Amino acid sequence: MSEKSILAYFKSPEEAEGVSRKLQALRVTELSIDRFTRFSGGGLQNAVNPVTGSLARMDSMTAVSAHSGILSAAHTSSSGMSHGGDGGPTGRNILLTVIVQPESYQQALSIIEEAGGMI
Numbered sequence: 001m002s003e004k005s006i007l008a009y010f011k012s013p014e015e016a017e018g019v020s021r022k023l024q025a026l027r028v029t030e031l032s033i034d035r036f037t038r039f040s041g042g043g044l045q046n047a048v049n050p051v052t053g054s055l056a057r058m059d060s061m062t063a064v065s066a067h068s069g070i071l072s073a074a075h076t077s078s079s080g081m082s083h084g085g086d087g088g089p090t091g092r093n094i095l096l097t098v099i100v101q102p103e104s105y106q107q108a109l110s111i112i113e114e115a116g117g118m119i
Contacts, residue, residue, distance in 0.1 A: 002102065003029055003099050003100065003101060004100055004101075004105040005037075005098065005100075006097070006098040006100070006105075006108060006109065006119065007096070007097055007119070008096045008098070008117035008118065009094065009095060009096075009117065010092060010094040010117050011091050011093075011094065011096075012093050012094060013035070013094050015094070015116060015117070016033045016096045017033065018115060019096060019111060019112055019115045020033060020096065022111050022115075023108055023111060023112075026100055026101075026104040026107060026111075027101050027104055028098060028099070028108075029095070030097070030098070030099040032096075032097045033095070033096050033097075034094070035094055036096070037093065037096055046075075070098060076102050083102045086095055096112070096117065097119055
């Protein structure tokens with residue numbers, strides 16, 4: 001038989017982990033929980049001292065690569081003043097990936113949706 005995959009988005013890792021525990025009761029082939037961001041990079045490049053203002057430029061705060069730093073610094077969500085609404089899964093940056101057997105697929109979907117996951 002072929003396996004079925006599910007991608008579900010959550011607001012917090014704790015929500016996804018709660019669902020993953022319930023899904024383990026089904027015959028889950030694979031399961032992973034990951035955080036994703038709009039731009040590449042892993043976070044702050046340099047230590048920033050807010051008291052002395054030792055910050056060369058905004059893009060040095062936001063990402064590893066200079067190009068992705070510029071993109072993320074220019075995005076409206078960088079200021080903290082945006083609600084983040086691009087029509088996408090606002091506030092849902094936790095991805096739960098599940099691979100299940102076909103006979104467990106509908107039950108897995110129900111578990112995820114009941115927990116507030118967006119499929």
